[in-house]
Amino acid sequence: MAFSGVKNDRGELRILENLDELRTDLADYIAELSEAAVKERGVFAVALSGGSLIGLMGKLCEAPYNKTVDWGKWYIFWADERVVAKSHSDSNYKLAKDGLLSKVPIVPSHVHSINDSVSAEEAADEYTFVIRQLVKSRMVSVSDISDCPKFDLILLGMGPDGHVASLFPNHAVLDEKDEWVTFITDSPKPPPERITFTLPVINSASNVAIVVTGETKAEAVHLAIDNIGPDSQSVPARLVQPTKGKLVWFLDKPAASKLDSLQFSE
Numbered sequence: 001m002a003f004s005g006v007k008n009d010r011g012e013l014r015i016l017e018n019l020d021e022l023r024t025d026l027a028d029y030i031a032e033l034s035e036a037a038v039k040e041r042g043v044f045a046v047a048l049s050g051g052s053l054i055g056l057m058g059k060l061c062e063a064p065y066n067k068t069v070d071w072g073k074w075y076i077f078w079a080d081e082r083v084v085a086k087s088h089s090d091s092n093y094k095l096a097k098d099g100l101l102s103k104v105p106i107v108p109s110h111v112h113s114i115n116d117s118v119s120a121e122e123a124a125d126e127y128t129f130v131i132r133q134l135v136k137s138r139m140v141s142v143s144d145i146s147d148c149p150k151f152d153l154i155l156l157g158m159g160p161d162g163h164v165a166s167l168f169p170n171h172a173v174l175d176e177k178d179e180w181v182t183f184i185t186d187s188p189k190p191p192p193e194r195i196t197f198t199l200p201v202i203n204s205a206s207n208v209a210i211v212v213t214g215e216t217k218a219e220a221v222h223l224a225i226d227n228i229g230p231d232s233q234s235v236p237a238r239l240v241q242p243t244k245g246k247l248v249w250f251l252d253k254p255a256a257s258k259l260d261s262l263q264f265s266e
């Protein structure tokens with residue numbers, strides 16, 4: 001690892017030498033959280049994102065994780081989803097199914113994807129209802145300081161504009177305080193219609209990981225993590241601040257290249 005430590009109030013930073021190291025560290029981290037949650041609660045409720053994240057989770061499909069992780073106890077959700085058919089190449093569900101879920105023994109009824117045959121608004125409402133039922137049965141915990149669900153882990157990627165889930169810069173969706181899951185129909189990144197966890201839900205999780213690679217995202221990483229004043233407030237990733245949970249950043253060296261004053265151990 002090139003650097004590991006805590007950076008101001010922005011959580012733990014893990015900067016990895018290369019993508020292979022990042023994939024291994026991420027798999028270890030997820031496997032450890034899964035083991036701890038299963039020991040404590042009997043289940044592991046994890047929300048995925050789309051994009052590059054799924055490929056970076058690939059080691060979980062390999063030994064030893066494919067055998068040692070208690071896959072039967074996993075409950076899968078999406079922190080955001082594109083409102084397209086599940087068979088569409090833009091679907092975050094399809095991405096995760098092809099790249100991860102079809103390769104490990106997850107129980108199909110534990111996979112909670114959105115209804116792809118209704119409007120974005122209906123899909124967000126139905127998804128909220130699904131999560132509510134699972135909170136009632138305690139498959140998903142509940143926050144002790146709000147009525148929000150408390151996922152064991154929410155895994156986020158970040159776009160070059162600093163968006164996380166489908167929370168885009170300067171979008172009204174960033175101000176949503178009442179809903180758990182909301183929708184947008186004007187995403188600046190196609191496809192336009194999406195559902196997304198809101199900031200209160202993301203910030204109620206026990207653990208949040210933001211996984212970012214590549215130089216094209218270095219400026220957004222700098223704005224999201226370093227103390228640089230008002231400019232940074234428009235970066236959605238900066239608004240990820242778990243109230244009681246733990247935030248960990250997984251970065252490769254190019255993504256971390258614009259961070260202030262970090263000493264890399266070569």
Ligand SMILES: O=C1O[C@H](COP(=O)(O)O)[C@@H](O)[C@H](O)[C@H]1O
Pocket residue numbers: 049050051052053080081082092156157158159160163164165166189
């Ligand atoms: O559109 C989306 O983009 C982000 C970032 O994707 P990446 O490919 O740049 O990592 C992703 O986290 C989100 O789930 C997705 O819907």
